[in-house]
Amino acid sequence: MIETIGVLGGGSWGTALALVASRAGRKVRLWARDHETVSAIDETHENPRYLPGIRLDHIPATGNIGAALRADAVLLAVPAQSVRAVATIAAPYIAEGHPLVICAKGLERGTAKRMSEVVAEVAPGAAVAVLSGPSFATDVAAGLPTAVTIAADNEPLALSLCHALGGGTFRPYAETDLIGVEIGGAVKNVLAIAAGVVDGRGLGASALAALTARGFAELRRLGEALGAKPETLMGLSGLGDLVLTCSSTQSRNFAYGRMLGEGLPLDAPHPLVEGIATATVTRDLARRHRISMPIVDAVVRILSGKATVDATIENLMSRPLKRESA
Numbered sequence: 001m002i003e004t005i006g007v008l009g010g011g012s013w014g015t016a017l018a019l020v021a022s023r024a025g026r027k028v029r030l031w032a033r034d035h036e037t038v039s040a041i042d043e044t045h046e047n048p049r050y051l052p053g054i055r056l057d058h059i060p061a062t063g064n065i066g067a068a069l070r071a072d073a074v075l076l077a078v079p080a081q082s083v084r085a086v087a088t089i090a091a092p093y094i095a096e097g098h099p100l101v102i103c104a105k106g107l108e109r110g111t112a113k114r115m116s117e118v119v120a121e122v123a124p125g126a127a128v129a130v131l132s133g134p135s136f137a138t139d140v141a142a143g144l145p146t147a148v149t150i151a152a153d154n155e156p157l158a159l160s161l162c163h164a165l166g167g168g169t170f171r172p173y174a175e176t177d178l179i180g181v182e183i184g185g186a187v188k189n190v191l192a193i194a195a196g197v198v199d200g201r202g203l204g205a206s207a208l209a210a211l212t213a214r215g216f217a218e219l220r221r222l223g224e225a226l227g228a229k230p231e232t233l234m235g236l237s238g239l240g241d242l243v244l245t246c247s248s249t250q251s252r253n254f255a256y257g258r259m260l261g262e263g264l265p266l267d268a269p270h271p272l273v274e275g276i277a278t279a280t281v282t283r284d285l286a287r288r289h290r291i292s293m294p295i296v297d298a299v300v301r302i303l304s305g306k307a308t309v310d311a312t313i314e315n316l317m318s319r320p321l322k323r324e325s326a
């Protein structure tokens, strides 16, 4: 039975998931590296920097990672590019078979590894699971209805995590296809930047729908080449999250793409945009597997400053005509 939950990461997702666990009746402890966040949560019962206006009762915070890891299961909710560093400092506290749920969405820059592969390298004792799906931290924290996927190779672990975290407004579904869940969550961030560009450039709702559908075709091609199950890619953590992230300015990836579409410079201030780091490694993975991903290529070209938004769109529209299923 999972009664206690540790959360690593005091940002918007870690804080929202701490609330989810607490609402589900679990005893929760939240670790943040930032002392101001720890004191704010303990003194004001709020995380003013990342989740302002949301009351955090019964969620003690700590700056001591070991204290948060003394829990039946641990949620790892830092950005994808920080997962290796945080899992490395957590590893000495992780006993064989200790459930560790990865909540980040991305591929590691440089290695193109999925987060579960990264954690397996640095914390090999952990029983790894992945939580992903269409779920904005602000919606989850506000108690709006949300459904996500929790995947683990070991199905009983996925099911017991679903029971431990599920509640009246948060519904997890168990899955065993880690590859499908992780690829869906990572690649949708890159595609959401493209969707934002389309929206910001004022290309219309028809273009946005076409981009989302053709983006899904790319995600599916890569996912299947890497061993994902098609039904996972069409589920909550794939198509579900793609639709959410490609359609809402609540998404930081979409909002960043929108800024680019509106002509703002690449280095304009912005919050965490996971798709930036994942774009190039996704393109490289696709090349390695001889998969065509023209929308991902286009995002990489825009992000590298090698092509303007207009030239990239023109390039996409003038590609040779082919069957839709190709």
Ligand SMILES: NC(=O)C1=CN([C@@H]2O[C@H](COP(=O)(O)OP(=O)(O)OC[C@H]3O[C@@H](n4cnc5c(N)ncnc54)[C@H](OP(=O)(O)O)[C@@H]3O)[C@@H](O)[C@H]2O)C=CC1
Pocket: 009, 010, 011, 012, 013, 014, 032, 033, 034, 050, 077, 078, 079, 080, 082, 085, 086, 103, 104, 105, 106, 135, 136, 137, 138, 271, 272, 274
């Ligand atoms: N927000 C959302 O709606 C959702 C987010 N996710 C995923 O969750 C992950 C985290 O995103 P989110 O919480 O939104 O990001 P935020 O930018 O809101 O917060 C990131 C948090 O991670 C901390 N952090 C970053 N690097 C490290 C490190 N090396 N060691 C310790 N702490 C670190 C930051 O600490 P500090 O403040 O000190 O910099 C901050 O508390 C991402 O992969 C995202 O895709 C998934 C679903 C929904």
Ligand SMILES: O=C(CO)COP(=O)(O)O
Pocket: 105, 133, 134, 135, 136, 189, 192, 241, 244, 245, 250, 251, 252, 253, 254, 272, 273, 274
């Ligand atoms: O993953 C998310 C929603 O499911 C959050 O998306 P952003 O990181 O683009 O804000």
